[in-house]
Amino acid sequence: MTTATAPVSTAPPTPVKKLLRDPQALISGGFLLLVFLAVALAPLITRFDPNHADLSRMLAGIGEEGHLLGADNAGRDIFARLLFGGRNSVLGALLAVGVALLVGTTSGLIAGYFGKWFDNLSNNAASLLQALPGMVILLAARAVVGPSLWIMMAIFGVLLSAGTYRLVRSAVQAVRNELYVDAARVAGLTDWRIIFKHVTRVVRGPVLIQAAFMLMIAIAIQAGIEILGLGDPTMVSWGGMLADAFSRLFVAPILMLWPSVLMALFALSLTLFANSLRDALDGTQRTSPATIRNVFKKVEADKATTGVRESAIEMDADELLRIEELRIGYAMPDGSIKQIVHGINLDVRRGEVLGLIGESGSGKTQTAFAVMNLLSEGGTILGGRVLWQGRDLATLTEREFADVRGKQIAYIPQEPMSNLDPSFTVGQQLVEPMRRHLGLSKAEATAKAIALLDRVGIHNPERVFMAYPHEVSGGMAQRVLIAGAVSCDPDLIIADEPTTALDVTVQAEILDLLRSLQAELGVGVLMVTHNFGIVADICDRVVVMQEGEIVERGETTAMFASHDHPYTRQLFGAILSPDQVRDAYAAPDADDDRIKELTS
């Protein structure tokens, strides 16, 4: 939490500036300010007494006899009642919010800092407060304390404090846990001062947003009590006006109008302002979906005007995949496009393993996703072609693509645990694609899935078939994903760093498995990796990618013998120290032995 909000205060456009540039914030904030000022200065704005009844002016129309908004059924000035009533309503709600903040912050600070029994106690108290509808508690309380608006609102504040409490408590805990390893205490600041300083910074945004929502709820519940006829009859308020008017809905429906409209607008403004505030405080710049659509439209228009090269596709029978001048870009928050792959060319031949190597951010994974048309939201192919067995994949519809994916091009992801659907069993996830692509019956698909699980080295395939993803280990999950990738006999497997997230011992086993499966099935593999050890282990050819461009390519053996580009040298250096590259005999691990073999 601390890190998430920390950049807010340092980011160039401050939250306040962002708010001032947001029309929604300006309009809603302006309206709120207007209401606050109007109710605060009520006696200066209107000369009428809100409680002065004059039966001769009963139901006076708008503007009649000086009544700006007319008079109500007792001849009282509506405008004056709105202003003075707003005074009570807003003050009452502010009281509730004040109590909620005071109680919530204090208890949150204590619970978060000291923990132990107080933490337990207050946690239970908070869930107790939130278990029952506030209205029911308030009505119960009213039986004891009477109709006073202020007391009711103070009690409601206590009910609301549970939310603030949770917010502050978790912030304090986060800060405290960080601070004990921090040097701040050494600097001579006392714990309390550190906590207070950090917590205020972290919490003030969320609390402010919460306060706006609490204000809204407090005004609504207050009006609700008035509508039930349980309010303080001597006091004018928005809810009281509503209740009065509702009882005369048949006689004078117009009386409903002003308090309803005012309350609705006030509630709406509070929400909109709180939402703007949240956006302004949110340090992360995300590209809105609308921006993405606009950017995509622009890209499509560009493609249309420049004219797609309709050159004939000539691929020989051995060539599986050819990428030509591929450019990939992502939509940015300001509506521009950031190009991350700058026109690369590569091809994968049948039965061949091509290594695509580069560090994170080099565009290698994005290239892999682009082939399958699975780029993350906001990503798109800006130009170039992805040719697959004589077809341009860019021309396929999503429906047609679904027949290529899994059946012809399969995918092995990097992070095994997050790539299995947690709500379905391993078996269900294996069976579904096989039934679709291979047209197998449920029993046939089940048998094949269990055979596959056995083939990828899972000892108890029936049990794993029935297991949910959270019940298997990371290494096992990766085997399951490999089984899934080969299940429909694809021609090409795109493996995105398939061993990076695994333990070192498991890594070697998975690589062995991939190598043996590749040999057995004769399938082409595009191996995305940042590790030259893996390239040495499994790849026939290798392509080196840096910052969205291919900087070097060649046969793996040749590449290990000599590589020119400084970046390639750097990648070699990342797995081996420069001395060890030359001093192969002293190398301790398996990868080095392999290199020795290749380079000798």
Next chain:
Amino acid sequence: MVFAISVVVFSMLYINAGGAARRILGDFASDEAVARLHEELGLYQPLPVQYFNWLTGALRGDFGTSWFRPTEVNEMIGVRLPATLSLVTVSLILSAILAMFVGVYAALKRGTWIDRAVQTLSIGGAAIPGFLFAIALVFVFAINLGWFAPTGFTQPTESVGGWVHSITLPVIALLIGGVASSAQQIRAAMINVLSQDYVRTLRSRGLLPRSVIFKHALRNAAGPGLSVIALQFVGMLGGVVIIENLFNIPGFGSLIAASSTQGDIPVIMGLVVTVAIIVTLVNLLLDVAQGWLNPKVRVS
């Protein structure tokens, strides 16, 4: 939980109940009569003893007798509860279904004008209090168009058609807030699930969008959706008090309002505990459903 609530609320209600006998009998009653009632109600006893007496009754399902009417609290609640529960249940189920459709649809149409319209409407629907919708509904559909009776309630045992007719407007008034806030959260949950790694992997297996969205993503978004509905339920129980009052429906809302004005403490106590029990039961039910949806919860 119910026990803790009963202790806290009981202490709050009874700590100040010493003058209750005088309030019940009015200013003209003789001091002896007041003293006798004070004795009868057991108000002279220390608070823990009073609570113990109440609890032994409550555990046998007896919430005592109203102070102001010669009626059992159980009976008063029993008569009122069906109306309220039917209202809240119908609203809750309808709002869950509607919110699911709207939320999922908005998530799939993300960034289009449909999504923006849903966003705007749900901000409005969630911000504006339900009673304002109720008032507007009564004004337009009951008074101006005359399609519905503005107030009143028909028991479903009397006439199902009449019941549907009488709860239509109240249900809509209760629904709007519920649908608006849940739809937003279901939309967010759906968008979150659709951006998960496993969704990409499912797509990479060549599954059709239909299966990815409605079988896999929806199933994973259903858990967070249920939690939203649990919160919604507590909110609706509060909102229904006001809605019942506006539409003149004889549910527990009007009972608690009346008892609150009178200071009929045994009735209030019974109502609060009943609500607590209902909330607990619903949460239990949702926990079971949660376990059915989420295999991780099921194991533990």
